[in-house]
Amino acid sequence: MSNNTYTSPNLVLLSFILIFSPALLPITYCHERCHPSDKRALLEIKKSANVPNWNPRTDCCESWPGVVCDDATNRVTTLSSVVVDDLDGQISLSIGNLLYLKRLSYVTLPRLIGPLPPTIAKLENLEVLEIRATGLSGPLPDIFGSMKMLTILDLSDNKFSGSIPSSTPHAPNIGFVDLRSNKLHGQIPKQFGEFKSKGVIHLYLSSNNLSGNLPATLANSNFDTIILSRNMLEGDASMLFGTNKSIGFVDLSWNKFEFNLPNVRIPRNLSFLDLSHNMITGEIPHVWIQSNLSYLDVSYNKLCIFICNIA
Template structure:
């Protein structure tokens, strides 16, 4: 019997049909991913996660092209996905991106096993039904550059430990139920100030003076119950582009404020800000401004873009006048 044809057929079958020879996915990562799928009750979003196929070809994740370890896990926009963030996400040690977004039926608290993901750079848990406090263990993720916990039901106070993240470029805590004051430590980031979004919460008290030491590109404190002086956020030597302090109870003299030349967006509406609009604003190339519903007075300076804004930018102030409002008497 000539065994050569049989051997050649077996070799061809082994080469093209054996998962162990053709699959790139790391076996440990694949096992963990299948555990995650089971923990989430096998959602349709993960239908491509077939144990018979290479996990590096599955939807919702990416593998490193060299090591073939899973480096990104992103699940979003599926109202049929239910349950909590699986514990097993912490068993993907090479993860750099973890995203659970627009999943309204994802509930529970922020999974503690995330603390094991020391390579994580981007963590986005937003537009979900997550609740509870922001855990201190997030401060252990020293490689984080982007932390987004917005549009959830998180509560409690903002942990001061977040300022120990040395590489953070953006911090989104907006649209939650946080209470208490803004921690002093958020004005003590070690590196460049991250974009800071704290809007639509229930924060109270005054702004820490330390925030004035930071040169934020964007800072949004709108729709809280903050009060007192916020003028330290401004400064002619800063490079800030966007400041939103609207719908709080801030009270300071706007006429004494010096503005960054870089400022493109300024929203101060619905506060208790007094004084007049300083002439220095005529030298700022603002793309948007709203100072309505305050206690401003005097003539709107002529020049720059100040007359390009409409009536609603300035209305409901104590005695503000001049174009685009009525002329001063």
């Protein structure tokens, strides 16, 4: 009898099928673009905020609403609520593990509650942070100044309280800061006259509980837009103006500002100016009538002349 072992060809074929057949492998290891660490973070976010339409059995890069991946790296670069009806819960601390995220946009989600996670500071590639019209509350962490790629910070129409994060203007590329319609209080930090960005600056701080005088450093700033309306700010705001400034839109209405209007020299580019509901004195300089202003409201002050619109 021969000592050679005989192996049936059918057995070999069956073994090959069992080991190598893609149909028998878990789907997460075949053809899935989503990076494992990104998917883990997204599943934690799903759990914390009750995201209704993210199926863990499917590829997050291909079929999860609001998730966009880079075609080259397959890393998650955008997380958005645009196509999600509503979220109910909180933003997970795991948001900070989406290290390649460039845009985070949660808009009109009144049942999204809790604080803004400080782990957002880990997102070194984040360019746009837009969390608007949600139920988020509590103090804002002072983390934005260290975010080197951040250009747009929109945290408007939420329930954030406490003071304004002072380091925000030190983010080297930030040019748009919108913190209006919250419950922020205290003074505007002096750092808001020290923006590091060399580009155009838009600042929106209206409809909060801000108080006190404007920091003197604002005299050195050159905003394109500044809206401080509906606060309790007081004192002299004339440092925002000057013929050497390029500011185009100013709304200081519904505060307690008190300064002499004839001393104000408006910039050439200024087209919108609302100073109404303050305690400003003097009279409107005649030169303003010949300026580029298309809208001027100085009503409800202590002026000698009232003008509402300039055609």
